[in-house]
Amino acid sequence: MKRSLYGTALVGILALTACGGGTEAADGSGGDGPQGEFTIAYGSQPPTLDPSATTGTVTRHIGRLMYEQLIAFDSNGEVQPVLAETFELSDDATSLSFELREGVPFHNGETMDAADVVASLERWVELSDVGQQYFSEAQIESPEEGVVTVSLPGGMGVMPELLADPTQSPYIMPAEIAESADPDGATENIGTGPYQYGEWATDQHVRLEVFEDYVSPEGETDGITGERGANFETVTFEFASDASTRLAGIQTHEYDMAMPLPWDNAEIIEEAGDVYIEPGETTFGAVLFNKQQGPMADINMRRAIYAAFEPEPVLQSAFNNEDYYDTATSLSPDVSPWYHEVDHEMADLALTQDLDAAEEYLEEAGYDGETLTFMTTRDNEEHYNQAVVIQQQLGDAGIDVELEVLDWPTVLDNQSNPDVWDLTITGFSWRELPVTTAFLQPSFAGWTDDEDIAAAIDDFRYADTEEEAIEAAEDLQMAYFEYLPVLQTGSYATLAALSEEYEGFMNIPGTGEVYYHVDRVQ
Known part of the structure; x- marks a missing residue:
């Protein structure tokens, strides 16, 4: 069957x-x-x-x-x-x-x-x-x-x-x-x-x-x-x-075989003659917010980070060539039947930096200059490079951020501890079903807890028809922008090289x- x-x-x-x-x-x-x-x-x-x-x-x-x-x-x-x-x-x-x-x-x-x-x-x-x-x-x-x-x-x-x-x-x-x-x-x-x-x-x-x-x-x-x-x-x-x-x-x-390799090495690899390039896993980058406690539990702090963020410099720092990355703000890629473009202010802010809007959201959040701990790793250079530029962008908006650089297993271990981080960056595979995206689950790092997201997920899983499921997926995307569980940095594939x-x-x-x-x- x-x-x-x-x-x-x-x-x-x-x-x-x-x-x-x-x-x-x-x-x-x-x-x-x-x-x-x-x-x-x-x-x-x-x-x-x-x-x-x-x-x-x-x-x-x-x-x-x-x-x-x-x-x-x-x-x-x-x-x-x-x-x-x-x-x-x-x-x-x-x-x-x-x-x-x-x-x-x-x-x-x-x-x-x-x-x-x-x-x-x-x-x-x-x-x-x-x-x-x-x-x-x-x-x-x-x-x-x-x-x-x-x-x-x-x-x-x-x-x-x-x-x-x-x-x-x-x-x-x-x-x-x-x-x-x-x-x-x-x-x-x-x-x-x-x-x-x-x-x-x-x-x-x-x-x-x-x-x-x-x-x-x-x-x-x-x-x-x-x-x-x-x-x-x-x-x-x-x-x-x-x-x-x-x-x-x-x-x-x-x-x-070797992976991941920096995208700016692609020409060097191809010129070698006895090695060829393949795309590895396709992922989208995301900054996780610690929504259980601390500054990022405030929706206006999350909105401020959206407003301070500009994807192009972040993606360029990690992947060097625009042919190999794209912006991403959806829970599904644009070829998926679950993909939806929604008319929402946060969808626009995720693509263009607006420091004036960031200042307004910071004021609403009552931000007083507290240092945010941004956990990252050099074991994944694309994560680290993106984190460095995001730190700079948030600094331009008046948000003080300190990078804590750890090995990758320690990052994964620390993600389950809300006492030690405010922000962390990672990558997620596109999922066959958007409702299974890890950061939408309450138990996953970041601790998403939103009634509208939960309701849309329930509507999706109990849908009797494809039409009902598509409608639920659209509701989920709208709830995502209302709550902002993460900040997506963009979509990209890792670079793999194999012997011929x-x-x-x-x-x-x-x-x-x-x-x-x-x-x-x-």
């Missing part, structure tokens, strides 16, 4: 994010079986390898090689089975039933069964923002061997899409691990994927090894769905926080970077 969101394929985010590199490997099998090592240089290391425990993109990209979902989006935005053989939503949309594939082994030699799936889903509900927001009242059970059902007290037509969302999905692990794992992430990384955990040397690398007993889902290979396998004996993610180190490493072939000896890398809008199909050029 496959399911498309209201029959609409959600494809394409920005013109610059064309999928794929070279010729995609046909089925991820590699022809002659797994051979050699593939080494990727990454700019930052993850806080955990457990993708059910965080929305972090590095965790997701590494973790999905080890862990798999019950269902997932293909490259056309259609929901396909992965560890499920089939799935079916009841006519009243209150129950989603999964028939599980038989004979799927975990990396520890056990065979996946319904108890593992139930435990993994229950853990995901507790840990994830989407789980807490939409499935807190769910009854998850196995009515018979090989079958798992998720039941809700009311109908939810988008239940399959919510469970397929790749950002923080319910990845399946053995029940004993799911039931005992730390909320910050499982330390015993055992899944069903084509690669298994090998080694994590902190601040150095994560090495994954081929899982010889891997059993692939069937079906046409398409992104993170369909047939796939391991093309290498090992895949190693080397952590190199300095961009010049990553660039030098890909040029000397110390690395087979390899092909098959994919970047799928809404899903991100896919390594299953990377292989040597035949």
